[in-house]
Amino acid sequence: MGAEARTTLKIGRQSYEGTALLETDELRFRGDTRMRIALRDVSAVSAKDGTLRVEHANGIACFVLGDVAESWAEKIRSPRTLADKLGIKRGMQVAVIDVDDRDILDDLEAKGAQLIIGSVPQDTMVVLFRIGRPSQLATLSAMTSRIARDGAIWVVHPRGDASVGDTVIFAAARDAGLTYTKVVRFSEHDTAEKLVIPRTAR
Incomplete structure (x- = not known):
């Protein structure tokens, strides 16, 4: 990472x-x-x-x-901020689902992001989606239909928990028509996996 x-x-x-x-x-x-x-x-x-x-x-x-x-x-x-690593730019619309770390949200707002808490508006560029249970991944398909074609869903999950580990996330991503492209250290305890719509499907 x-x-x-x-x-x-x-x-x-x-x-x-x-x-x-x-x-x-x-x-x-x-x-x-x-x-x-x-x-x-x-x-x-x-x-x-x-x-x-x-x-x-x-x-x-x-x-x-x-x-x-x-x-x-x-x-x-000159350390890169988390917002930099997530590709957040000024004016970008970012949907936030179940991420409640105030320091992280403040960092995104300082970057100039427009945060939408609790929902994913149509054509959203970036979704931050934190999971703690595999069943939550069932919503990926619905999110995929709402993001911009060149947008991204960052699935945030606790490190060390195999029940919501990367292989589980990648399998759910394939079922939702998404592909994995990048991973970043989201916080001391969490990792984030970047999922996007494949170029051939945009």
């Missing part, structure tokens, strides 16, 4: 081998140790000779990333 790279993490005199993941709102490390740095806690970031240096609330962490170090530094300096 975000950027991922094998790396050596250096904290003081200690070095750890593992994988670094740069997400929408945090930088994580998994390997010989684990670390999570919220991007809001980063006070300074720089890249030199392939090493990303991150100053944060609990100290300094250096990630040996090679050629991608500078691009990661730039992403941390």
Whole structure:
């Protein structure tokens, strides 16, 4: 969902081998140790000779990333918002179904989206549809008939719950005449799958 790279993490005199993941709102490390740095806690970031240096609330962490170090530094300096990753643009009509995270909705409104809560008007460009049960996917066909031909339905689901996992969503999408194109990290606990009408059917 975000950027991922094998790396050596250096904290003081200690070095750890593992994988670094740069997400929408945090930088994580998994390997010989684990670390999570919220991007809001980063006070300074720089890249030199392939090493990303991150100053944060609990100290300094250096990630040996090679050629991608500078691009990661730039992403941390100017992070893309969730609205950017969802393809939301100013003036776009966005239908919101069962998404009640106020911070996320505020982010969409700050981007200039026109939010429609609880329904999907005809020719809607984007639908945000959060599910917690497989039975909710039965409404995909009705939503498909109401979105713009080049619109999208983002199905938001809890990570780690196989009953509403991606394979379940993809099967329901096929039945509704949709195809999967993209996945993003929606929040700390949720993932979003992008479903669209295939080009051949538009």
